Amino acid sequence: MLLSSKNLSFTYSGQKTLYFEDIQLNEKESLLVLGKSGSGKTTLLNLLAGLAKPDQGQIQIGNQPFSDYTGQKLDLFRGQNIGIVFQKPHLLAPLSVLDNLRMANFFGKKKNERLEQLLEDLGLSHRKNASVLTLSEGEAQRVSIARALANEPKLILADEPTSSLDDENTEKVIQLLKEQSSKIGAAMIIVTHDQRVKNHISNFMEVKAS
Ligand SMILES: Nc1ncnc2c1ncn2[C@@H]1O[C@H](COP(=O)(O)OP(=O)(O)OP(=O)(O)O)[C@@H](O)[C@H]1O
Numbered sequence: 452m453l454l455s456s457k458n459l460s461f462t463y464s465g466q467k468t469l470y471f472e473d474i475q476l477n478e479k480e481s482l483l484v485l486g487k488s489g490s491g492k493t494t495l496l497n498l499l500a501g502l503a504k505p506d507q508g509q510i511q512i513g514n515q516p517f518s519d520y521t522g523q524k525l526d527l528f529r530g531q532n533i534g535i536v537f538q539k540p541h542l543l544a545p546l547s548v549l550d551n552l553r554m555a556n557f558f559g560k561k562k563n564e565r566l567e568q569l570l571e572d573l574g575l576s577h578r579k580n581a582s583v584l585t586l587s588e589g590e591a592q593r594v595s596i597a598r599a600l601a602n603e604p605k606l607i608l609a610d611e612p613t614s615s616l617d618d619e620n621t622e623k624v625i626q627l628l629k630e631q632s633s634k635i636g637a638a639m640i641i642v643t644h645d646q647r648v649k650n651h652i653s654n655f656m657e658v659k660a661s
Pocket residue numbers: 463464466486487488489490491492493494495644
């Protein structure tokens with residue numbers, strides 16, 4: 452088992468508590484987390500990424516008590532084991548495409564000799580020295596996928612990677628995530644309200660605001 456979550460709940464100040472179904476994910480497995488806008492998908496992803504602490508419940512990643520980790524231990528574990536594709540790319544603006552990936556390596560204390568290959572796989576090698584300020588939206592999104600893969604994590608978490616894309620690009624991005632995660636042997640959780648993604652990943656659960 453790569454990831455298991457039990458009895459997770461989270462409360463934003465002044466809001467009703469969000470409760471989440473348990474998740475069990477094997478190594479290299481993909482899971483789609485579906486749910487309407489506001490149901491708590493991003494919150495769940497933030498909990499699984501250690502970006503928010505659950506009120507209750509536990510998360511284990513690779514038999515480590517991940518939800519107990521704090522501070523530097525949490526940041527390093529996340530950097531080395533989890534790649535996150537955020538809803539918005541959040542790239543480091545003054546830097547080039549390649550340097551954004553190198554920064555991921557720096558924070559994860561990893562050295563990936565294959566960053567240029569990764570950019571090639573994602574159709575970005577001609578943009579490797581470009582400032583991220585000059586990228587199109589689609590290119591920026593692919594850089595954010597490349598950055599999530601840069602440390603060859605065991606787990607990839609992607610938040611709404613297709614919500615702003617047409618059918619053709621949705622298919623491309625999902626294929627890319629599937630191919631690249633299987634290339635590095637990573638498991639993947641995609642959180643989305645986009646029912647089209649169901650055509651590509653059969654294993655799914657639903658988040659319902661309760
Ligand atoms: N920082 C916050 N403070 C207070 N309430 C919040 C905060 N962030 C989210 N919420 C509320 O928590 C609930 C779940 O939000 P969340 O962003 O996890 O849902 P979501 O399913 O990802 O939505 P979407 O698909 O629109 O991104 C919503 O009711 C939202 O209004």
